[in-house]
Amino acid sequence: MSFLIGKDMRGGYGGADILNGCTIGVDKGQIAVVVGPNGAGKSTAMKALFGMLSLRAGSVTLDGRDITSMSPQDRVACDMAFVPQTNNVFAGMTVEENLEMGAYLRRDDFSDTMAEVFDLFPILKEKRRQFAGELSGGQRQQVAVGRALMTQPSVLMLDEPTAGVSPIVMDELFDRVIAIKKTGIAVLIVEQNARQALEIADIGYVLVSGENRFTDTGEALMADPEVRKSFLGG
Amino acid sequence: MIRTEHVVKRFGGITAVDDVSLSIDKGSITGLVGPNGAGKTTFFNLIAGRFPPSSGKIFLDGEDVTGLAPHDLFGKGLLRTFQIAHEFTHLTVRENLMTVPPDQAGETLWKAWFMPGQVRRQEKEVAARADEVIEFLNLTHIADELAGNLSGGQKKLLELGRTMMVDAKVVLLDEVGAGVNRTLLNEIGDAILRLNKERGYTFCMIEHDMDFIGRLCDPVIVMAEGRLLASGTVDEIKSNETVIEAYLGAGRDRAAERAKA
Amino acid sequence: QAEVKLGVILGFTGPIESITPTMAAAAEMAMSEVSDSGKLLGGETVTSVRADSTCIDSAAATAAAERLVTSDNVAAIVGADCSGVTGAIANNVAVPKGVVMISPSATSPALTTIEDNGYFFRTAPSDARQGQVLADMMKDQGITEIAVTYTNNDYGKGLADSFQAAFEAAGGKVSISVPHEDGKGDYSAEVATLAATGSKELAVFGYVDQGGRGIIQSALDTGAFDKFVLCDGMIGDSLLEAFGDSLNGTIGTLPGNDGEGATKFLELAKAKGIDGSGAFAPESYDAAALLMLAMEAAGSTDRAAIQAKVLDVANGPGEPILPGELGKALEIIAKGGDVDYVGATGVELIGPGEAAGSYKELLVDGGKFTTVQIR
Amino acid sequence: MFALMSNFVFVPALTYGSQLALGALGITLVFGVLRFANFAHGDLMAFGTMGVVLITYWLQAHGIGIDPLPTALLALPFGIALAVGASLLIDRTVYRFYRKRRAAPVILVVASVGVMYVLNGLTRFVIGAEDQRFFDGARFLISAGDFKDLTGLDEGVTIKLTQALTVVVAVLMVAALFWFLQKTRTGKAMRAYSDNEDLALLSGISPDRVVAVTWIIAAVLATVAGTLYGLDKSFKPFVYFQLILPMFAAAIVGGIGQPIGAIIGAYVVAFSEVMLTYAYKRALMYIGPEGWGPEGLMQILSTEYKFAISFLILVFVLLVRPTGIFRGKVI
Amino acid sequence: MSAILTRTRLAYLGIIVLLLLVGVFQSWSVALVMINLCLISAVMALGVNIQWGYAGLFSAGTVGFVALGGLAGVLISEAPVIEAWDVGGAGLIYSVATLAALIAAIFIIMSVMKPGTARRIVMTCVILGGYFAVRYFFDPATDAIEGVNPSAQGFLGGLGLPILLSWPVGGLLAALVAWGIGKVALGLRSDYLAIATLGIAEIVIAVIKNEDWLARGVKNVSGLARPMPKEIALQESPEFIGWIEWLHSGALSTVTGDERIQMLRDFAQQDAGTFVKLIYMLLFTVVLLILFALAQRALNSPWGRMMRAIRDNEVAAEAMGKNVTKRHLQTFILGSAVVGIAGAMLTTLDGQFTPGTYNPLRFTFLVWVMVIVGGSGNNHGSVIGGFLIWFAWVQAEPAGILLMDGLTFFMAPDNPVRLHLLDAAAQMRPLLMGLVLLLAMRFSPKGILPEPIRTAR
Numbered sequence A: 001m002s003f004l005i006g007k008d009m010r011g012g013y014g015g016a017d018i019l020n021g022c023t024i025g026v027d028k029g030q031i032a033v034v035v036g037p038n039g040a041g042k043s044t045a046m047k048a049l050f051g052m053l054s055l056r057a058g059s060v061t062l063d064g065r066d067i068t069s070m071s072p073q074d075r076v077a078c079d080m081a082f083v084p085q086t087n088n089v090f091a092g093m094t095v096e097e098n099l100e101m102g103a104y105l106r107r108d109d110f111s112d113t114m115a116e117v118f119d120l121f122p123i124l125k126e127k128r129r130q131f132a133g134e135l136s137g138g139q140r141q142q143v144a145v146g147r148a149l150m151t152q153p154s155v156l157m158l159d160e161p162t163a164g165v166s167p168i169v170m171d172e173l174f175d176r177v178i179a180i181k182k183t184g185i186a187v188l189i190v191e192q193n194a195r196q197a198l199e200i201a202d203i204g205y206v207l208v209s210g211e212n213r214f215t216d217t218g219e220a221l222m223a224d225p226e227v228r229k230s231f232l233g234g
Numbered sequence B: 001m002i003r004t005e006h007v008v009k010r011f012g013g014i015t016a017v018d019d020v021s022l023s024i025d026k027g028s029i030t031g032l033v034g035p036n037g038a039g040k041t042t043f044f045n046l047i048a049g050r051f052p053p054s055s056g057k058i059f060l061d062g063e064d065v066t067g068l069a070p071h072d073l074f075g076k077g078l079l080r081t082f083q084i085a086h087e088f089t090h091l092t093v094r095e096n097l098m099t100v101p102p103d104q105a106g107e108t109l110w111k112a113w114f115m116p117g118q119v120r121r122q123e124k125e126v127a128a129r130a131d132e133v134i135e136f137l138n139l140t141h142i143a144d145e146l147a148g149n150l151s152g153g154q155k156k157l158l159e160l161g162r163t164m165m166v167d168a169k170v171v172l173l174d175e176v177g178a179g180v181n182r183t184l185l186n187e188i189g190d191a192i193l194r195l196n197k198e199r200g201y202t203f204c205m206i207e208h209d210m211d212f213i214g215r216l217c218d219p220v221i222v223m224a225e226g227r228l229l230a231s232g233t234v235d236e237i238k239s240n241e242t243v244i245e246a247y248l249g250a251g252r253d254r255a256a257e258r259a260k261a
Numbered sequence C: 001q002a003e004v005k006l007g008v009i010l011g012f013t014g015p016i017e018s019i020t021p022t023m024a025a026a027a028e029m030a031m032s033e034v035s036d037s038g039k040l041l042g043g044e045t046v047t048s049v050r051a052d053s054t055c056i057d058s059a060a061a062t063a064a065a066e067r068l069v070t071s072d073n074v075a076a077i078v079g080a081d082c083s084g085v086t087g088a089i090a091n092n093v094a095v096p097k098g099v100v101m102i103s104p105s106a107t108s109p110a111l112t113t114i115e116d117n118g119y120f121f122r123t124a125p126s127d128a129r130q131g132q133v134l135a136d137m138m139k140d141q142g143i144t145e146i147a148v149t150y151t152n153n154d155y156g157k158g159l160a161d162s163f164q165a166a167f168e169a170a171g172g173k174v175s176i177s178v179p180h181e182d183g184k185g186d187y188s189a190e191v192a193t194l195a196a197t198g199s200k201e202l203a204v205f206g207y208v209d210q211g212g213r214g215i216i217q218s219a220l221d222t223g224a225f226d227k228f229v230l231c232d233g234m235i236g237d238s239l240l241e242a243f244g245d246s247l248n249g250t251i252g253t254l255p256g257n258d259g260e261g262a263t264k265f266l267e268l269a270k271a272k273g274i275d276g277s278g279a280f281a282p283e284s285y286d287a288a289a290l291l292m293l294a295m296e297a298a299g300s301t302d303r304a305a306i307q308a309k310v311l312d313v314a315n316g317p318g319e320p321i322l323p324g325e326l327g328k329a330l331e332i333i334a335k336g337g338d339v340d341y342v343g344a345t346g347v348e349l350i351g352p353g354e355a356a357g358s359y360k361e362l363l364v365d366g367g368k369f370t371t372v373q374i375r
Numbered sequence D: 001m002f003a004l005m006s007n008f009v010f011v012p013a014l015t016y017g018s019q020l021a022l023g024a025l026g027i028t029l030v031f032g033v034l035r036f037a038n039f040a041h042g043d044l045m046a047f048g049t050m051g052v053v054l055i056t057y058w059l060q061a062h063g064i065g066i067d068p069l070p071t072a073l074l075a076l077p078f079g080i081a082l083a084v085g086a087s088l089l090i091d092r093t094v095y096r097f098y099r100k101r102r103a104a105p106v107i108l109v110v111a112s113v114g115v116m117y118v119l120n121g122l123t124r125f126v127i128g129a130e131d132q133r134f135f136d137g138a139r140f141l142i143s144a145g146d147f148k149d150l151t152g153l154d155e156g157v158t159i160k161l162t163q164a165l166t167v168v169v170a171v172l173m174v175a176a177l178f179w180f181l182q183k184t185r186t187g188k189a190m191r192a193y194s195d196n197e198d199l200a201l202l203s204g205i206s207p208d209r210v211v212a213v214t215w216i217i218a219a220v221l222a223t224v225a226g227t228l229y230g231l232d233k234s235f236k237p238f239v240y241f242q243l244i245l246p247m248f249a250a251a252i253v254g255g256i257g258q259p260i261g262a263i264i265g266a267y268v269v270a271f272s273e274v275m276l277t278y279a280y281k282r283a284l285m286y287i288g289p290e291g292w293g294p295e296g297l298m299q300i301l302s303t304e305y306k307f308a309i310s311f312l313i314l315v316f317v318l319l320v321r322p323t324g325i326f327r328g329k330v331i
Numbered sequence E: 001m002s003a004i005l006t007r008t009r010l011a012y013l014g015i016i017v018l019l020l021l022v023g024v025f026q027s028w029s030v031a032l033v034m035i036n037l038c039l040i041s042a043v044m045a046l047g048v049n050i051q052w053g054y055a056g057l058f059s060a061g062t063v064g065f066v067a068l069g070g071l072a073g074v075l076i077s078e079a080p081v082i083e084a085w086d087v088g089g090a091g092l093i094y095s096v097a098t099l100a101a102l103i104a105a106i107f108i109i110m111s112v113m114k115p116g117t118a119r120r121i122v123m124t125c126v127i128l129g130g131y132f133a134v135r136y137f138f139d140p141a142t143d144a145i146e147g148v149n150p151s152a153q154g155f156l157g158g159l160g161l162p163i164l165l166s167w168p169v170g171g172l173l174a175a176l177v178a179w180g181i182g183k184v185a186l187g188l189r190s191d192y193l194a195i196a197t198l199g200i201a202e203i204v205i206a207v208i209k210n211e212d213w214l215a216r217g218v219k220n221v222s223g224l225a226r227p228m229p230k231e232i233a234l235q236e237s238p239e240f241i242g243w244i245e246w247l248h249s250g251a252l253s254t255v256t257g258d259e260r261i262q263m264l265r266d267f268a269q270q271d272a273g274t275f276v277k278l279i280y281m282l283l284f285t286v287v288l289l290i291l292f293a294l295a296q297r298a299l300n301s302p303w304g305r306m307m308r309a310i311r312d313n314e315v316a317a318e319a320m321g322k323n324v325t326k327r328h329l330q331t332f333i334l335g336s337a338v339v340g341i342a343g344a345m346l347t348t349l350d351g352q353f354t355p356g357t358y359n360p361l362r363f364t365f366l367v368w369v370m371v372i373v374g375g376s377g378n379n380h381g382s383v384i385g386g387f388l389i390w391f392a393w394v395q396a397e398p399a400g401i402l403l404m405d406g407l408t409f410f411m412a413p414d415n416p417v418r419l420h421l422l423d424a425a426a427q428m429r430p431l432l433m434g435l436v437l438l439l440a441m442r443f444s445p446k447g448i449l450p451e452p453i454r455t456a457r
């Protein structure tokens, strides 16, 4: 049983179901990567895991506890963190305030964490007083990830964190993700930069039409010619 | 095709584009790369008339177009996509596409009122074209879905699709690849090549995926901190020390290391 | 037996909503007086059906009036209040349907000439007359220059115009004439402008519970003026309650020809817990009373028959009738006698069915209105 | 000269401006956090003040007071409680529904028009449409007479107690609100919520709490503004309802969503109304040589156009700075 | 698609039933009065829907355009006041000419001089000088005009043309002013545009209220001409009487003599009102149908699609070659013109022009409520909203009284609680109106007839 797992999830946005019984799980100290074509339901699955979508069937458990009907902000209190794919910064707040909001539930001194984030994304330190809405696409993405890191989560969920991010930062990011997982955190990533992501993945899911098509270790998926051809761009 | 002379753009104290002079050749597929915040998108916005440059001049096909409004530039055959998708949320995917063609008879009120025949005929043509594009982008099953309800990647596809609705001269693509499935992206690459070859479109594309750039673009221009850093063929760029330091990093080796770890 | 219904259409919501409840209560006071007397058409009771004129929304007022006339089947109408809606109701409902309406407060001179087929009356005199009276009064007081502010509607504007014409004809000078909108939050700009003329007195043509009061308050607060000249809409005890002795020396006019009717009305109202001094309350009482007397004179509640009798009961010859004497009046009429309804405001309807307009000159003395003379 | 300007221009405009400011502050706050223009704010003011008035009457009837200050200040907490209760209840029954459904702001605006009507009716239903005067206590801080005696000048400056009170309270309220929004956690959470609701959720911010706090503050502001206004002028529901337009104008001129903007905007509206229509004749006579006086009244524009002027200024400000004096929100 | 169709049909059916109920339980006459106002409201709502529903323009200046439409009623139908023209016409024309010269001068300075302090100084001098020059002709002229028989005239009068002409002219007048306003204000974003247009509307109304020479200002113009004979004229006209005799021949044949004359008189009185209202209804319906057809066709055409695209995302629309500014101006003018037509219709129906009526709460926000409750972006919705909200607005009042009566029927007639409640019954009107609004929005948050998703081709 994984640390965080969404089992046989079914549900959607009111019309036809988007998730058709998919299962996604990740363990502590693991990186799980979800790939799949556009519109497969990857983001939807992430939202479901985070309680931003009510499920018609299936369950979400965290550390053995059923949290299917828990509200998102309570999940934050359970040390889960999520970076959505779109709309993932407070555009009208400064970069620094964005990070502070990430630490909203923390009562301790979070200046260390902030320093770490600034280390990881030096550009943010430079732009700390600028409104996030005025940043470039890639910079915003960095703010978004930085905000999630501020919570010091035990589960970190990232929806396409590298979209629009320059190669050098992407590398940093993946390095950082590996470092994070090594501290015993469960990391769940949705990626279209699938090959890089699967390289570091302990477990990979290929999602198609809201169903699990393939589930295996990252390496194995990378090696599977069919997966490569249909989903990883050859 | 596009030429800029000493173009500068400042936002308050920030200089996003700093004295950029370059030209994009007719019929080329030019890549534009650079670290986050280098000013690429801003540069596109300047060319496409989203806002006027603080100083400098912009030429399209030899004509000075500095300060023209986006719709005027569209009329001159310049199309662009947005890095952060700008779909028409409450229109369906098909309607999103059908909105694009210019000079539709039905967009003039009195024709819409009093010449329904002509309008209907034209609508049919436009719809047919939209359906072709939809099919090409694998969006057929959601052709009637509201664009606001699409997934992140689908929205990017729609962005691209809009440029395929008209015969353009220049197309500016701002990270169409980000968030798009790689298999599909390859097909998109093919389409870009085809449009370039068969219809003579000029492309300028911002992209962070060097493989994709490598496959399509020649030449490649690198920007950093608002300035022009380098330009040349993909291979030249990839081996350029300053570019590696500022932008590419030691990506390849590190990935290999990681795989081992 | 069937009840007799009278419509009361006033602006219960809208800009003058703070004075209309008293007006309606006064009209209903007359109705209950008649009902209690048991003498109308051999013991009919009269009930009022209220409707909201909104004061400004002609369309809503017309709909409400239409309802009164065709659905509630009222015999006649007391109302409306503001001249705009009054005109709309008269033109579109009352006159076409042949229903008498008596307005207690629409004073616009323009209403004198509407094509009313004889169905529109008012117990409030036209502004033209009051302007003259005010001018005369001021001349007698030796005032030669005055600043004027009026409520920006046809009542205020009409009065200000006619006053200015009369005053200037008499050699006076209006230093400035400034409109004010009712129901606004602040009148300091108006008062500042008025004060800047250097005039010593301020004429306020407005409503006692509305902008007019705001102007006076602002003027007193800033010490700009301490003597005011008030029109009928401004006369009310609530003004004195609010400002008391600071108004001493202020003068004003109120329709009515002798103190007796007004005094009786005030007593009656007081007994019923109504503020009889409220703006247009006496006129409302008179309007209702007139309608019921006319009904008795007509011997039926037929609308056309009522119309034919209004002027008869309003004017002499006949026994003068004061407020509180409606029972007596009904009796006289039933016996075939003649009455001359005087009422609270000294009703005397002239030519086109409006009050002739004799006015009391009032002076605030010791925090009270006292009648100085009749004009 | 100084006295003249201060009496007729400065003091009244400052007072009116402060009254508007308190109202505009509430509007701007609700707009800033909940992202809709709350048309019911004027009537919320009236509703809360109604509570104050009723309690004041009761206190007065029992001879309880705090002379020279007005009794209403004692009753204020009760009025605030009433308004807070009402706005929380309204949020619960009306706005929450639309919020959960992510309705467009304009839907909320129209819902607030509905609330406006309901509160409107309710207030009058309880206390009536008539004027209520509930002011007691000392009237003047400095009266014209005192001032003349004090300084020997021949024009008196008057400052009413309520005027002073209004200005002081307005300043305090703004300072407190500003501090609260910029510096406290809850304040920042409110801004974050208004910026991006989903993401606020993902940061562990409880939307219900943010919304509740917003309404509580708005209700407090409304009641205080309403009470101060009522003390200075009088309480009449219709006027409160009419105040909504200048209050909106103030909030927007200043840049909606910006507390400081609301204050500045309110003073801009108030001062422009008074100053542009003021007849400068007498003032000029003081400056000019003895015996000299201008022909006309020296009025820039006549008072007929008082409201038009404040709106004209508003339009002008917007054309020069399209989102208000302090960059307001754009939705 | 068909679900939407049924919903639309049901909504219309519901409205018809409501009006029938009014006819049965109150009176047919009331029902007719309501229908006429409903029709006008529907036209207004249609106009606002064009602005908001199609293009997303948050214009809060509706009341100004209603007033301008109304003004057209006066300017077209009133007889010209010759004396006023005699005494003030020339002065007024001079002042207009001066104004034109001033504007020309401003443009010349703008084009000839370079921006800078010098230009600013010259500009200020010219504008100030021009202002006083205009006032120099304007003030005495208007004073003279206002002095002509002030209690009945005191204005220039109109053209003395049939009042029906004022409907298109009202639309044109509104369109003209909308063009000016749009040029200035349409660059503003949502709420800022709203407040700016609100302000401009206030200015328009202030001008109408205070410039007495134009249309008597707050002194009102009453007794406007009608497109058909007045009721009292009808009651006297032999043809009409003949027609009534024919219509009621059954009932009339049962009585004779005086009784018959009396009955005939009653019928004539009753039917004259109905006749007039029916004619109005017919005229209004024709206008509504024409405007509706045009609006509907526009909305469902590529033009409508383009407008919706602009509403959704201006930046993208601009990049797709749509001239957003121009289109905004176009819809703003169109919507305003429709509202202006409605304003002229309203003035015609009222038979008078009373500037005091023009209150933003009644004509701007109430119309907004109609559009939103009906369903913005849906023309049927606007019509339904116009009908429903006007219905609620008018019926909330008797309903309030009825409710209070019902609630207190068990109390003694002089029970103070009952008396207070009955006294406060008028206040039930806003309360009920608000409740209706909130309930309607609760049960269909996107409006009674939401904007359809255009899937079918």
Ligand SMILES: Nc1ncnc2c1ncn2[C@@H]1O[C@H](COP(=O)(O)OP(=O)(O)OP(=O)(O)O)[C@@H](O)[C@H]1O
Pocket: A134, A135, A136, A137, A138, A139, A164, A166, B011, B014, B015, B016, B034, B035, B036, B037, B038, B039, B040, B041, B042, B043, B083
């Ligand atoms: N509206 C604005 N106001 C202030 N600064 C801005 C604005 N838009 C962009 N910038 C700044 O200009 C710089 C260039 O931004 P731009 O979006 O052009 O970068 P980019 O090269 O496209 O980056 P990316 O690859 O991340 O998309 C950034 O530092 C950004 O913060």
Ligand SMILES: Nc1ncnc2c1ncn2[C@@H]1O[C@H](COP(=O)(O)OP(=O)(O)OP(=O)(O)O)[C@@H](O)[C@H]1O
Pocket: A013, A018, A036, A037, A038, A039, A040, A041, A042, A043, A044, A045, A085, B142, B145, B148, B149, B150, B151, B152, B153, B154, B179
């Ligand atoms: N708010 C919404 N309402 C209705 N349908 C939606 C909504 N969001 C997404 N969908 C639909 O759900 C499907 C899955 O969307 P989802 O965002 O989960 O895809 P994804 O796998 O993340 O794709 P991508 O890689 O492009 O981000 C899509 O077909 C989309 O049209």
Ligand SMILES: [Mg+2]
Pocket: A042, A043, A044, A085, A159, B151, B152, B153
């Ligand atoms: Mg996704």
Ligand SMILES: [Mg+2]
Pocket: A136, A137, A138, B040, B041, B042, B083
């Ligand atoms: Mg970019």
